[in-house]
Amino acid sequence: MTTAKAHCARCRIPKAEKICQNPESGRAPDFCPTIHYRDIIDTVTARYQAPAISEFARLASVQEGECYANRAPGPYVLQPVKTRIQETMEFAAKLGCKKLGLAFCGGLQKEAGMVADIIEANGFALASVACNCGAVPKERIGIRDAEKVRPGSLETMCNPLLQAEILNREQTDLNIVLGLCVGHDALFLKHAEAYSTVLAAKDRVTGHNPLAAVYTVHSYYQKLKRQP
Numbered sequence: 001m002t003t004a005k006a007h008c009a010r011c012r013i014p015k016a017e018k019i020c021q022n023p024e025s026g027r028a029p030d031f032c033p034t035i036h037y038r039d040i041i042d043t044v045t046a047r048y049q050a051p052a053i054s055e056f057a058r059l060a061s062v063q064e065g066e067c068y069a070n071r072a073p074g075p076y077v078l079q080p081v082k083t084r085i086q087e088t089m090e091f092a093a094k095l096g097c098k099k100l101g102l103a104f105c106g107g108l109q110k111e112a113g114m115v116a117d118i119i120e121a122n123g124f125a126l127a128s129v130a131c132n133c134g135a136v137p138k139e140r141i142g143i144r145d146a147e148k149v150r151p152g153s154l155e156t157m158c159n160p161l162l163q164a165e166i167l168n169r170e171q172t173d174l175n176i177v178l179g180l181c182v183g184h185d186a187l188f189l190k191h192a193e194a195y196s197t198v199l200a201a202k203d204r205v206t207g208h209n210p211l212a213a214v215y216t217v218h219s220y221y222q223k224l225k226r227q228p
């Protein structure tokens, strides 16, 4: 049971009746952040006026709208038309990005090359860095032999700080994360200076589709909620 004053994931109010969708007459559950954090809504939203954020945020929402076809006033059934990689490149173009960065997992070397082909074919310059860049042995961060993927062999560490610093020095305008491990992605996102967006989240079992396990948690992935 949560004690959080913000728990939107548990909200079961129909979308059109939620207070966050309908500020005039919408309803809110006990754990609604729109209610509990009312005191910070204006001050935090004012931060969008900062020069580094305002145009970025505006264009992100413009891009969001453009990902649907045949929009017009009145009732509308969503008609999504753009893949994420198309969305990413269109957004980068809107921002005026000239040079993109690609921080990828070495396990997705082939995919990184394919993504690079697409990005460069669309007129962007690209710098890309694999996670094992730098060839630093895992022992350097205290990993014991038994903790390696293949005990008994030399393994170079995933080095998201180095990926971030290299892309910082390459002065990329926007970074794209491709398949970095959980945790390594967090470190990269924290230390990259340019904004970063995620093209794909690594999932070793589902072909990098983490929601596949979530969608089947009621059937084949019951083990995620129930131990035998």
Ligand code: SF4
Residues within 6 Å of the ligand: 007, 008, 009, 011, 012, 013, 018, 019, 020, 021, 027, 028, 029, 031, 032, 033, 034, 035
């Ligand atoms: S902000 Fe409130 S009404 Fe909106 S989803 Fe979260 S809990 Fe539900």
